[in-house]
Amino acid sequence: AQKITQTQPGMFVQEKEAVTLDCTYDTSDQSYGLFWYKQPSSGEMIFLIYQGSYDEQNATEGRYSLNFQKARKSANLVISASQLGDSAMYFCAILGTGFQKLVFGTGTRLLVSP
Amino acid sequence: DTAVSQTPKYLVTQMGNDKSIKCEQNLGHDTMYWYKQDSKKFLKIMFSYNNKELIINETVPNRFSPKSPDKAHLNLHINSLELGDSAVYFCASSQDRGGLDEKLFFGSGTQLSVL
Numbered sequence: 210a211q212k213i214t215q216t217q218p219g220m221f222v223q224e225k226e227a228v229t230l231d232c233t234y235d236t237s238d239q240s241y242g243l244f245w246y247k248q249p250s251s252g253e254m255i256f257l258i259y260q261g262s263y264d265e266q267n268a269t270e271g272r273y274s275l276n277f278q279k280a281r282k283s284a285n286l287v288i289s290a291s292q293l294g295d296s297a298m299y300f301c302a303i304l305g306t307g308f309q310k311l312v313f314g315t316g317t318r319l320l321v322s323p
Numbered sequence: 324d325t326a327v328s329q330t331p332k333y334l335v336t337q338m339g340n341d342k343s344i345k346c347e348q349n350l351g352h353d354t355m356y357w358y359k360q361d362s363k364k365f366l367k368i369m370f371s372y373n374n375k376e377l378i379i380n381e382t383v384p385n386r387f388s389p390k391s392p393d394k395a396h397l398n399l400h401i402n403s404l405e406l407g408d409s410a411v412y413f414c415a416s417s418q419d420r421g422g423l424d425e426k427l428f429f430g431s432g433t434q435l436s437v438l
Contacts, residue, residue, distance in 0.1 A: 240423060241423060242422075242423035242424050242425075244426060246429075248364075251431075252411065252431060252432045252434075253429060253430075253431045253432065254413065254415075254427075254429035254432075256426045256427070256428075259424050259426060261423060261424060262423070298364055300366065304423055304425065305423070306423065309371065309378060309379060310356075310368045310371065310379055311368070311427055312368075313365070313366040313367075315363070315364070315365055316364050316365075
């Protein structure tokens with residue numbers, strides 16, 4: 210079975226500061242992909258960043274970066290220079306060779322304060 | 324142009340009714356999905372279709388029946404609605420080139436409320 214664990218139900222950060230959202234995963238697949246999605250209050254799901262299990266470099270996309278530690282099975286999302294618009298739910302997800310579906314974690318609600 | 328569009332955005336109905344949610348994607352993707360997001364925000368896959376063929380059918384009551392008339396459309400029909408069906412239903416699509424970097428493109432969701 211594949212599982213994503215997001216242990217932080219809620220996080221607070223001040224504008225312009227960096228924040229790390231935790232994600233650990235469990236899979237028996239040797240090859241897999243890890244994703245982060247953002248869901249603002251308007252409800253849509255927005256893809257943020259992807260990390261392949263064999264990627265040697267941590268993924269980066271603008272202010273988003275992924276702190277991938279394969280041995281620890283963690284794929285934490287780092288948001289630098291937080292903005293008010295970053296306030297949203299953030300979901301970590303995994304896709305493996307042994308299963309054909311994206312499995313999501315329970316999400317972390319991030320609130321950015323001025 | 325909306326990539327994945329689903330209608331309606333809101334659906335309020337009585338218990339026991341039958342309702343449908345429509346989904347269309349204009350991305351040329353081969354695979355489409357239905358996900359359910361419960362009141363605790365947990366997202367779980369319900370179905371996936373690849374080129375009109377059912378690929379994934381999670382443990383979903385048979386009151387839920389997906390239909391894919393072509394690879395650009397995947398509709399969800401729900402019979403005999405129950406209170407527990409209240410949730411947000413997301414349609415999504417992916418290219419399905421077989422890679423592990425297949426990101427999903429989501430519709431804006433349908434908030435279903437069963438009274």
